[in-house]
Amino acid sequence: NAGVTQTPKFRILKIGQSMTLQCTQDMNHNYMYWYRQDPGMGLKLIYYSVGAGITDKGEVPNGYNVSRSTTEDFPLRLELAAPSQTSVYFCASSYHQGGYEQYFGPGTRLTVT
């Protein structure tokens, strides 16, 4: 199993541009998550999904959108990129609710200038 994969690894955007961060997991996990990590600030949840077709907001959803058309994929869309969205983005997945272990992808480092 490849686990959780993310693309791209790095990206530089100009203010106002849009992009989609891709996330795929091959572990047949129901739950998927997007976190962002800012320097010295820990990770914060952006959006999460409990299964195909179901998504919900996390702690910091503004400026982002998600969709979950399949169990495997959970893309994160940035519309009208802003410097405040410069961060490292991590996708994660877990089998079910009730505190199952979460597995993380390698991250996407995004810079908005």
Added chain:
Amino acid sequence: KQEVTQIPAALSVPEGENLVLNCSFTDSAIYNLQWFRQDPGKGLTSLLLIQSSQREQTSGRLNASLDKSSGRSTLYIAASQPGDSATYLCAVITQGGSEKLVFGKGTKLTVNP
């Protein structure tokens, strides 16, 4: 609102020393607690997962304990090695909290040869 604190923020030790990293959380109603390792510019690697009903978990030179009632966990690293140098993150899943992990800001560990 669940808050996770890790002390110290940074730690430097000589090779071979045993060390303890601390994690505290404000809401004791958790499903589990996870310890992660993060190398510079890399993703998160899960080290240990302790369910709320458990008191400790061990993996090799690592031992994590959980005292849910007092809101504390420790990660004990025995016979530290330079390869242990990384940032260690503690995170909890709170019951009724959308299954999201709430992270501490991490402890940056440096093991000097």
